Amino acid sequence: MHIPDGYLGPITCAFFYLIMIPIWYKGIKELKKLDPRKLPLLGVLTAFAFLVMMFNLPVPDGTTAHMVGGTLIAILMDNPWVATIAISIVLVIQAIFFGDGGITCIGANCFNMGVVLPFVGYYVYKFLRNKVGEVIASGIGAYVGIVTAAICAGFEFGLQPFIEPGYCPYPFTVSVPAMAIAHLLTAGPAAAVVTAIVVWYVRKVRPDLFTSKEQQVSGVNA
């Protein structure tokens, strides 16, 4: 889902940078409100998100798909803004140091994977948590999150032939279904299963990480 340079036209790129500026601003403000204890934790979680993207999962057609981890971080940290910042930083590191995703598309990529994905995933999880249990809710959240993000990316591609010809050549009718189907069938289930297992695992092994924020803070500083 990492959009490289040259796929999106300059207007689209600039538009998403403009959209992301207030979101990043708000995210950093949220961050500064957090306990200073969370800062190093967020640093290692960002590393974690980077590494999670490297777990390629085999899918039936013989290729692999990877998850983004945004929903997972939002759920585990109980704050989607934290996921936005973590995923954004990962995407910047990937764009600059690893050539994964374009520098001009950082805005768009951050919007899809760092905003749409964790927020949709997190709120689906919150909505379902008390109905189906947190493990299944987290899986559904991750699924809906990654598919929605993929549809957004497909929409951005599909817009290009209409507003800025010469970039991504495929209209909505091609790009949206292509992105959606790939993620509905491959990365989506993978993200769902893996997110659910991680939530189940952490719940089982370190239930204390799921206690409410107030308890956590007093527990550490006691």
Added chain:
Amino acid sequence: MKEIYKVVDVSYKYPNGSTALEDVNLNIYKNEIVAILGPNGAGKTTLLKIMNGLVFPSSGEIYFEGKKLTDEILRNKELMKEFRRKVGFVFQNPDVMLFNPTVWEEVAFSPLHLYSKEKAIEKTDETLKNMKIYHLKDRHPYNLSGGEKKKVSISCILSVEPDVILMDEPTSALDPKSRLEVMDLIRSFKDSGKTVVIVTHDLNLACLADRCYVLNKKVIFDGKVKDLFSLNLDELNLDVPDVSKLFLKLKERGYDVDIPTTIDEAVDYLSKIMPQKNKK
């Protein structure tokens, strides 16, 4: 004696181009304990990974029970099953081996692939009991002590009754009690006919071995542990047992003494040569 491993002219380069191993030759025979010694960065762990078919040499060959280990062989379902069952690898850091939610599930991982469900359950329980960690079976590996983790990681390997056990620094970061337990375990492996290869920089542990190799990218020594002391051990940055150091120093001062490697040897030796006047 039956040859288990034959390593011929094996070299290995890291992806970044630096050399880990250079023309390594070694042989390991059935029911031996062999120690591979060497300083940090000598390529010991890489050699062990090659022996476990996890990475493959850049040049040279490695044979296991006469068969050449190659990527192709390990892709063959039947051959892979046989090899993975026969050879167990205990990693240095038990955390990398333990990520199932309970100790029981962790130990049952390999048996469940190999045996029928009933037999797998039986084997798992048996191994846990033999290792005296049955009481830990429902615990999460995450909150075990270092020594317990090590024992669980060894149990994971033992549950499929391997013939060959490869161990990477099995005593590092353990407290003295667990260290002794692990050393007793290694002895018991030999008694039950297994072949053990230990990688370490601790000479105390190496004293268990029948033979040892000293590795520093190349094999620079090959023989009995006792004969090691003719090398410049300081340069190799090996952990010489304090008892040996004591007698090496006495030798320097002009005393004509043997160099014992273990405390018991030293006690026996001193009893022989000590003047009786000090005896109560």
Added chain:
Amino acid sequence: MKEIYKVVDVSYKYPNGSTALEDVNLNIYKNEIVAILGPNGAGKTTLLKIMNGLVFPSSGEIYFEGKKLTDEILRNKELMKEFRRKVGFVFQNPDVMLFNPTVWEEVAFSPLHLYSKEKAIEKTDETLKNMKIYHLKDRHPYNLSGGEKKKVSISCILSVEPDVILMDEPTSALDPKSRLEVMDLIRSFKDSGKTVVIVTHDLNLACLADRCYVLNKKVIFDGKVKDLFSLNLDELNLDVPDVSKLFLKLKERGYDVDIPTTIDEAVDYLSKIMPQKNKK
């Protein structure tokens, strides 16, 4: 002698309710090296964290230079600055201390928080030169060896010239050469007037100390390291130096011998009592 730390009836419970420390009392005086010994899980690291004002006791009090350490004091920016400058903490795992992109920035981290920019730069360069790691200054912490990481993590603390240095298992996971270097450093700290508190389960390291405490949730011993051997050391799961073990065994066999703790002591002692006939 000036009292640096006074720990009074300190108890600590982990958030999950289990006890880490119970009614611990201890005093640490200026320019002492004090070793805190104890098996794994004895609460040693927790005690060190309490002494560094990172966590606070569940009950009891801790005084640093006569002032009680409380959450309030450490929230006061000026008092905290003073305390953080005076007391340095070397963590067991250097990886948690090395979070900056380069060695230079790592060592400059504390000086930048405490001094002016010019002074911080000067102090950082000076520390790196003193520790003989100036050549590493532009390296990233991830491609340093274990021994180098340890030296960098100690440099991080030294760059603000602390009066008191707390060290958690400073020699664990080091190769023999680095271990000796760290032990020399600890000696040099004492020579330059600093106070050092070392937490360890390695009695070899503890032999550097002027005094030691043995901790197993409670303080169970308090005195000279030499006098430790009257305790049941096996039960405490401490790393008794092999040299001492050798002489303890000789004693068991009925020899009337002293118990040396270091190799040099043992060599001197044996030279004295060994019969001349073995001398070449």
Added chain:
Amino acid sequence: MDNKLFDKTIEHVIKYLNESIFFEKYTKSEGLLQSLESRVKIISLVIFIVGSVLSKHILTLLIFNAIALLLAYLSNIPMYQYLKRVYVFIPIFAGLIAIPVMFNIMTPGKDLIVLLNNPHISITYEGVKYAITFTLRVATCVSFAVLIPITTQWNKVTSAMHKLGIPEVVITITNLAYRYIFLLLNFILDMMYSRKSRAIKKLGMVESWKEAGKAIGALFIKTYQMGEETYYAMLSRGYTGEIKHIYMEKITSKDILFLAFSIIITAILVLFDRGVV
């Protein structure tokens, strides 16, 4: 292989680790880009990228591409390594995506090669032009982008970004993240090997997902513990909620000259591209 999950991942891990360590090699060699102030260098290269994104003609893109190659050459980067890094994967992938565009169904126009007469299927001149322009643009952007990590140590990139107004807190997290990626990589790599070593049977798809889930869970817990300890270590060393940085690099006239060069060249090329010049 025994198991797709572990092998593919191991490959990736090694490749990533390797590439980033490997490529820092050239950050210390003598060369044009290495000698520039980091802020100026990053801004200039981003200007070139933006210029490439704005261009619509093959000729303009070729000129931009030539500039990137020239910069790499002047920075003493071995051409083989550079071209491999630029052209493997990303532009090839873009090229694959662009293949259907060459046909008359996607891009109607003058027939170049007629494949089928009824129905009429052909590769069109306009289609080929579109595909080449698209792929070339992606490649050109990548050629400039890679120059940043190849010629700049990453700590300089982050300090430069801080100096350019990115908040301190973001820089701190980025530095922490970059550092711990490498630490945790080795942990994961060994975790993978340990599973491979014990996997007697090929793991099925669902089972390998399950194993991956548990591995990620264990990784999260390890990560979390590390975060807590790191917090204590920072606190112990005087951290009060903000981290202070020193910016050592200074802008010289050479830097200003280079910046001016990149702005002027990009402006001329873009205007030329739009047919203004």
